[in-house]
Structures are given as C-alpha cells and as structure tokens.
Amino acid sequence: MWLLEMNDTKEQLAAYSKTVDKELDALLSWWKTYAVDHAQGGFYGEVTNRNKAIAEEPKGIVLNSRILWTFSAAYLLKANKEDLAIARRAFEYLSTYFYDSLNGGFYWSLYPNGEVLDGKKQIYGQAFAIYGLSEYYKASGDGKALEMAKETFTLIEKHSFDPVHLGYIEAFDQAWGGLRDLRLSDKDLNVEKSMNTHLHIIEAYANLYCCWKDEHLQKAIKQLLFVFKTHIIIDDRLSLFFASNWHPQSTLISYGHDIEAAWLLQECAESLGDLEEITLFKKIALAIAVAVQDGVDVDGGMYYEYDPVAGNTIREKHWWPQAEAMVGFFNAYQLSGDISFLHKSIKSWAYITANLKDKEHGEWFWGRYPDGELMKENKAGFWKCPYHNGRACLEIIRRINHSTILPQT
Incomplete structure (x- = not known):
C-alpha cells in the first residue's frame, strides 16, 4: 500500500x-x-449489499444502540448537525419503542412496526443501550438520556451482578426473571457468563462514568477490571465462556x-x-x-x-x-x-x-x-x-x- x-x-x-x-x-x-426507515420509524432491520432495505426484518437493540453511539460520537468529533439529527432519531426510537416502561430496561427486538418481538433483557443489549445513551448525552446534553442510562445501570447491578463470584449473568426474561437459554446468539455457548458481555459492560460503564462520577459505578468498573485480569485474560489471551464461578467452558x-x-x-x-x-x-x-x-x-x-x-x-x-x-x-x-x-x-x-x-x-x-x-x-x-x-x-x-x-x- x-x-x-x-x-x-x-x-x-x-x-x-x-x-x-x-x-x-x-x-x-x-x-x-x-438505513433510515421513513415509513415505520427508526432504522431498517436489514439492508442488502445492493442497498435494498428489507422492511419486514425485525429491529434489534444492538443495531439501534450502536447507531445512537456512532452518530453521537461522530457529532462530537465533527460537529455535523446532520449526524446529531440521526443520533436524535435513534434516541427517540429507542426511548419510545425499545424502552420497557413497566419493567425497566430495553427489549431485545421489535417487529418492524415497533411492537415487541422478544422482550428479554440480554445484558449485552442493556450495556449497548448505556453506551449509546451516555454518548448521546455528551453530544446533546439531553438529561433524559443520562437518566435512562443511570436507571439501566441500576437494573443491571440489581438483577445481573453476581455478589459471590463477581461479574454478571448473561440474560433475563422481560420481567427480569430467570432464563434457561442465556445465549447471546446461536453460535454462543449457553453459559452464565461470557467475555463478550463483560467487555461491553465495562465499555458502557466507563462511558457512563465520563458523564456521572458515581461511587457505585466507579466500584463496578474496578471490579470488572479485576475480573478481566484475574479470570478472563489468560496468557495474554481472552477466554470466551465461563460457568458462574469463572471456570472456563471453552x-x-x-x-x-x-x-x-x-x-x-x-x-x-x-x-x-x-x-x-x-x-x-x-x-x-x-x-x-x-x-x-x-x-x-x-x-x-x-x-x-x-x-x-x-x-x-x-x-x-x-x-x-x-x-x-x-x-x-x-x-x-x-x-x-x-x-x-x-x-x-x-x-x-x-x-x-x-x-x-x-x-x-x-x-x-x-x-x-x-x-x-x-x-x-x-x-x-x-x-x-x-x-x-x-x-x-x-x-x-x-x-x-x-x-x-x-x-x-
């Protein structure tokens, strides 16, 4: 090159x-x-390699949160108002349709019209919601985004945190009850804890800490750093899947x-x-x-x-x-x-x-x-x-x- x-x-x-x-x-x-879905709101669930939107595909919290983060971060770097407008669109859709006003947290996926498809609380998805919301707060100053990020942090700590072995359990049902299938995707193992989820929890928590110097949040980040250096990183590599006591499963x-x-x-x-x-x-x-x-x-x-x-x-x-x-x-x-x-x-x-x-x-x-x-x-x-x-x-x-x-x- x-x-x-x-x-x-x-x-x-x-x-x-x-x-x-x-x-x-x-x-x-x-x-x-x-990617913008002008007919049903938010963003399309799928767009082909030839740039054709597939309007009937579900909409996921991961895609929406990552769009929210990306365009917020881009605005912070370049100050392009069009980027902030896309970030605002992602925030409005996330806070209106993905947010579970009854149980708290964010649904995993929606039908294209915004109705709930899968209401489970996958912690990976909750983490990306925090990541996007905190970045959007930095870009926009919208206090609602920060409050939603704080609330989601509190819910993760309440339901997912393991006080015995540290770390976080992978997933819960819509009302934050237990699930048998904790997998993030079909290719993942059905285990209590994964490197991938923990990497994106700490990523989200660190971004939130930039906006909110909370002692509990600071402690959670320190504990996650401890988990990585003690359990996840082995001989300069990251193990991927674990039992609740951090025994490697892969x-x-x-x-x-x-x-x-x-x-x-x-x-x-x-x-x-x-x-x-x-x-x-x-x-x-x-x-x-x-x-x-x-x-x-x-x-x-x-x-x-x-x-x-x-x-x-x-x-x-x-x-x-x-x-x-x-x-x-x-x-x-x-x-x-x-x-x-x-x-x-x-x-x-x-x-x-x-x-x-x-x-x-x-x-x-x-x-x-x-x-x-x-x-x-x-x-x-x-x-x-x-x-x-x-x-x-x-x-x-x-x-x-x-x-x-x-x-x-």
Whole structure:
C-alpha cells in the first residue's frame, strides 16, 4: 500500500488520517441514506449489499444502540448537525419503542412496526443501550438520556451482578426473571457468563462514568477490571465462556476480541484515572497486541478464530476484527513506539480497502472466506452496524490529529 511506501512517519500518519477521515464521511453518509426507515420509524432491520432495505426484518437493540453511539460520537468529533439529527432519531426510537416502561430496561427486538418481538433483557443489549445513551448525552446534553442510562445501570447491578463470584449473568426474561437459554446468539455457548458481555459492560460503564462520577459505578468498573485480569485474560489471551464461578467452558481464541479488548480495557482503566490500573492495562494491551499477531495473515487481514485443542484456525476474515486491528495495533504503536505496530495498523486498513470496502455501493462487506469469496450476509442487520468500522475511523482520526502521546519519530 502506498502509505507503507512513505519514508517519513509524520507524512504516513497524516495520509492515514486523511484517508480514514474520508472513509468515515462515506460510512456515515451510507447509513443516513440507506438505513433510515421513513415509513415505520427508526432504522431498517436489514439492508442488502445492493442497498435494498428489507422492511419486514425485525429491529434489534444492538443495531439501534450502536447507531445512537456512532452518530453521537461522530457529532462530537465533527460537529455535523446532520449526524446529531440521526443520533436524535435513534434516541427517540429507542426511548419510545425499545424502552420497557413497566419493567425497566430495553427489549431485545421489535417487529418492524415497533411492537415487541422478544422482550428479554440480554445484558449485552442493556450495556449497548448505556453506551449509546451516555454518548448521546455528551453530544446533546439531553438529561433524559443520562437518566435512562443511570436507571439501566441500576437494573443491571440489581438483577445481573453476581455478589459471590463477581461479574454478571448473561440474560433475563422481560420481567427480569430467570432464563434457561442465556445465549447471546446461536453460535454462543449457553453459559452464565461470557467475555463478550463483560467487555461491553465495562465499555458502557466507563462511558457512563465520563458523564456521572458515581461511587457505585466507579466500584463496578474496578471490579470488572479485576475480573478481566484475574479470570478472563489468560496468557495474554481472552477466554470466551465461563460457568458462574469463572471456570472456563471453552478453549477457543477470538482474534478480533483479543485485539479489541487490548485497547478498550486500557481506555476503561484510564477513565478511572487510577495510575496503577492504567500502568497495568497498558502492559496488558501491549502484551495482547504482541500475542495476537499470530492471527494476522501476510496480506494484513486478521483471521476469525483459533481452536488450540484441534489446532484449527478459522481463516475467515470478518469486517469487525479488521477494524479493531486498526485501533489495537495503532494503540500498541503509541505505547511502544515500535513502527512495526503502525505498519500492522496500516496493513489492516489496506486489507479493508482492497477486500471489504464496497467501492460501488458503499459500506463494507461482511467478510471473505479463506478462498477470497465474499460472504453473503447483508450490509446492515442485527449485528452489522456502523459501530466497529465507524469507531475505528473515529479512533484513528482522534489519535493522529488530537493525541499528545504519539511516539516521537
């Protein structure tokens, strides 16, 4: 890639920021153009790779909350009023239709007309609601958003927190009662606790703490950091599934989650301002970034998973690990000054540009199989949101243009 051919690091960084900034504008434009459901409100549940909305598909809390976060964060960076308007649309739809006014919290999914489809309280979904609401509060100053985020935090602590072993139980029914099936998705194990849910709880709590310096919230973030360094991170890798007592239930390695957690946990530690925790999680971030390099192909693309027991690597390259690799490796460059990490970040971006960015219809494809064939999943959907790729662009732009901690080169 032409960026890697530049000899001057400052010019490399400036060019990297410029191309990513252009991509962020393109991504935001795509979602504003094709995802808005003008007929039934909110946003479509699915949009195809040819930009055709599938109006009959359900609407999920994950997609709506991630749209809320992305456009709020984009407004905070760029001050584009159109982005704030989309964030406001997401907030109004979330607070009107997804919010459970009887039991509190947010429904998992809705029919296209806004009626409840699945009212369960999946903690992963509650966390993303907090994440989006707190970011929207920062962008808009709307006190209702902050109050809803606070209320959801209180509900998670009341119903999901495990006072014996720490951490959080995965899911509950609509009235916050117990469930037999706790799975986040069909591919997950039916266990009490997962790395994925805990990563996004701490992410949400740290974002809320930026707006609300509550002692209980601060304690919850510290406990989550303890859980990660004590139970979830093992030999610079993240275990994925656990029993309630934190006994691991899987040996799988998720490369994308490893590199995402590397920089995200550091950011969560920094939100507390605790120097000891910050120092530790910077070391952890760098160690994970070193370890995860065995999941990167020669073309810069990051593989999906590895099973150390079977010795089998799933060599699919999904869109979101590539986005997280951009940030995780760039963060490692900031921490270490090692130019090879900057090059890995740029190579991740090069892989995305060459293989995942849809140059004809916009946005990114879901991913590619090992033989290079495109995956057929839709451009937008229950899990395909502007969060990973939009956030990666926002992070790279901020870190290059606004950071005071770039290595001296």
